[in-house]
Amino acid sequence: MVSVKKVIIDGESIHVFKSAIYLFESSTGITLELDLIVSEVTVKKYKKMENIIIEIELEDGRIINSIMHVKVFSGGLPQLNLFCELDDIQEYEDFDKVNENDAWFPNIEEGITLEEIRKVEMPIEEVSLKLKLPIDQVEWLKSQKKGPLNEMIKEWIEEFRKVNKS
Template sequence: MTAVKSVKIDGEPIHVFKSEIYIFESVSSFTLELDLIVSEVTIRKYGKEQTLIIEIELLDGRIIESIMHVKSLAGGLPQLNLFCDVVDIDEYDDLDKVNENSTWFPNVEQGITLEEIRKIEMPNEPISLKLTLPIEQVEWLKKQKKKELNQLFSEMIYERWKKENSK
């Protein structure tokens, strides 16, 4: 079995938490499949694309470069499925081969949690709040820069969240 060492998308390295590379055999063709557990940030950046230029470095030193189709898989963890047709199956004779009747099928989600992923790369999410505050606080807030307010609220909420979750 060959394992993935690193992956680049459009020339940019991405953090891969877990991966499986294999050949999927259908009645009429073979496809090279790469299942990746990545961060939510990576999903947001690449998940809606149709095709991407992918460079896969395998542990044995081999490099696979291909234009691959993208499927963002719904489920528990942020996951990308990249695939492309294989012309010469002999190039990939060391990869596992699966089909729809196989007893073994890659389960890339096993052994990792969303919390572990977020420790490495936490996504930011925009939020709008409607508050009623004393006018002097509103005036002060309006004078602040967005970046400073984001930092202030993030720290304040994190301290409260940490206190409530440590009970």
């Protein structure tokens, strides 16, 4: 089985938690497929792109440079599926082969959790709140700078979550 050591997308190295590289055989031809478990931040960055320039370094030292199409799998862990059509498969003879009629596909989600992924790269989302507060508290909130206010709210939420775990 061939395994991936490093992945570089458009010149930027990405953190890969798990991966599978294989040949997919269908009635329309053969594609080289790379399934990756990555962070939610990475999925968000690449999900709207149709094609990317990719460099894949395999554990055995081989390097694959290609332009690949991007597909995002929804549900489960954050995942990218990168693929490109192949005319000549000679240099890929030792890769696993999956046929469109097979029931078997590589399961790269096993053994990793979203919590472990978020320890490496936590997505940051913007949120708006609608609150009813006394006017003096509203005035105080409006007078605060965004950075310190964000930190204060994050700390308050963490403390609140600790107290209310039981």
